[in-house]
Amino acid sequence: MTHAPLDFLRATSTSYDAIAKDYTALHPDGLAHHPLDRNLITVFAELVRANSDAPVADLGSGPGHVAARLHALGVPVFGIDVSPGMVALAREAHPALRFHVGSMTSLDLPDESLGGILALYSTIHVPDDHLPTAFAEFHRTLVPGGHVLLAFQSGSEDGHRRLTERFGHEIDLDLYWRTPETLEARLTEAGLEPHTRILREPHGEETLPRAFVYAHKPAHEPVRQS
Template structure:
């Protein structure tokens, strides 16, 4: 049986050039997203461990942004076609094909993990285990920035037909509870106007792994 990750990989493999044309420069018109990524990078630098993973990096544009912000950033993605594009577009940076539930990263190795709309295709029942895997890679005091589509009202995530492959939007409080369950402390969130014609909000949640864990 083909699982959702196989479907997601195949779907993104087939839309690399279209995706790049639509999204690689999108943050130029998204000041809130840029601000949260900049805050994330600043706080990661302050941990003293600048190593950071862009998980679900796609064509690598945000990996390059993190690098320009002073982080030792590398990108991981399920799609080999996306990784191939990222390597060609940013040859000085490291990009590897990887599944999010089994990241090729040592325990407690990272000062930060960026998950920019890369968790949205994960079915709700599988998300807690995936978050636990992301947390495994963080050093004490390390940070996770998760961006996703947010549902305004209602206690449950909502499945919808994303333009590439099915995805889920989340109530922010419910998503924050999952982060807490994975051992993180959410300390900042930003919601802003609908990301699409569907009316979902753009959501960004910053969380930290406590010291001494």
């Protein structure tokens, strides 16, 4: 089955609504057993604070634990998730923080209003032909010099599979894994500048390597020749 344009948003939202409580019960803090991942977020927080006091958007915020960690690091942050069920659980767990329903492909945010964008394992549900739209939104909403941190499943080549069941629930969820080179190329096309990549081997029950890519919006955009 192939999703029609933008149907992937509905399928992703419905799927995560179905598994939200079970997922959150199993992963109340997805960073608890990953010290490298935690420290990469700390580095991201330092980069953001050094450039701007504008807030960070945690895109695909899930149960809200990553936004809570950034908040503890002194970064103003709010979460956006395509799943109303996930947003409700994040609000319940972290009432001091703001979470709302939305999509990275159409951010309801003003231009140049974000100091940073964090997208941990959320671009994995965005089809290839919608990545340029999402990254164009990143560029539009970031302040000059604003930072991006992506985390995603990776491998020696790009791949895709569809998940139809999890935690005993029927779902319809696409999962895309990509090489760092693929994601860096898409970021560059959107006017963002990748500058650091880290690849770690699978840990525990993970079956694919994890990649992390840092990028930033140039502080001074190049002058385009007419």
